[in-house]
Amino acid sequence: MRLSISLADFTWPDSPDGIGVRVDRIVRAADQAGLDSVFVMDHLFQIGSNGPPEHDMLEAYAALGYIAGRTERIRLGALVTAVSYRDPGLLVKSVTTLDVLSGGRAWLGIGAAWNADESAGLGLFFPPTSQRYERLEETLRIARQMWEGSEKPFHGKHYTLTRPLNVPNSLTRPHPPIMIGGQGERKTLRLVAQYADACNLFGPSVDIVAAKLAVLRGHCEAVARPYDEIEKTMVAYFYPDKSVAEQVDSFGRFAEVGIEHIVLGRPGPFVVEDFEKLAELVLAVR
CATH class of the missing domain: 3.40.1280 (Alpha/beta knot)
Known part of the structure; x- marks a missing residue:
């Protein structure tokens, strides 16, 4: 461990x-x-x-x-990372910069965001929950594409990137590990199975964690993703x-x-x- x-x-x-x-x-x-x-x-x-x-x-x-x-x-x-706080092209560039300057030590930890109070307090963009999840999936797709080195234009529902250039690219290959935080069974854990290298759960009990991991295993089976490829992480005190x-x-x-x-x-x-x-x-x- x-x-x-x-x-x-x-x-x-x-x-x-x-x-x-x-x-x-x-x-x-x-x-x-x-x-x-x-x-x-x-x-x-x-x-x-x-x-x-x-x-x-x-x-x-x-x-x-x-x-x-x-x-x-x-x-x-x-x-x-709160997905709504930074547009995906800038976020990928930020994480790539961190990876390059640290000698290949960066993670992309990301989630759908939840703190409406701080967003309103500082005037940050904070769309409804359903849109934040849509934006999260598009951001994950953009990150994977930019780290692959593809400059093909990206046209999504929420984001358009005409030239997703990312130079220098990350030192970590094929990309910095992607960790998705949260344990929502219908959306979050499905996105982990499709796009992530790690999940991050917050319990609080062993039984709850075991149940969430069982859901993740089911999502992995549905998309033909080896469950063992995903690092299982959690927060604790x-x-x-x-x-x-x-x-x-x-x-x-x-x-x-x-x-x-x-x-x-x-x-x-x-x-x-x-x-x-x-x-x-x-x-x-x-």
Whole structure:
């Protein structure tokens, strides 16, 4: 099993002046601890499960560029990009740039978006749910085409690209891994089966995760996609006050139903001191 972290809370006692220094130290520690990836949320206001909207939040792709320059081996991505916040050509160019400048370490994490409050607050485009899913599928098609190197014009229901040129192309071949976040059974998991290299689920229980993976398996069978080609990931919490053994036992129950990669958040912001135990966890779950 692989372990990663999600940086979702940037409100430290010395914020905002200390944010840059703290993120630098944390991602360097994550790199050295052997974690697989560091993710950031694609939110512009803090979300309710982490704190009030007024708490500090960084824009995802600017933050990932900063993190790329501070690390050497750890992979980098948004968990997950809100499809309606960026047009697909620009998004693919952003992820490709991250991949090239990081030496081939980028993910494309993407989902249908949900935070209408932050979208309205900042005047962002936020169409109805059905349209966001249509746009998500078109974006996935465009991303695959651009990473294949095809400049054939794309004419979709929502997007038209007259020349989807992407130079330089990604270093990761055939493309940066595509992770679709969410666990909607009718649309999201179908898109995973058709287009993605990884799914990202959020539980919260082993039984729910097992049921979602069974649905994904069914979608894979329907499109003749090998189920084992898809990396099964989920989000969970790292608890600094729990022992390594307790947390490994919890992760093991999800591994038994098929989870291969856990992305760890934390109650409150990460601190450098967390990474000694996180390094132990990485070794314990290998």
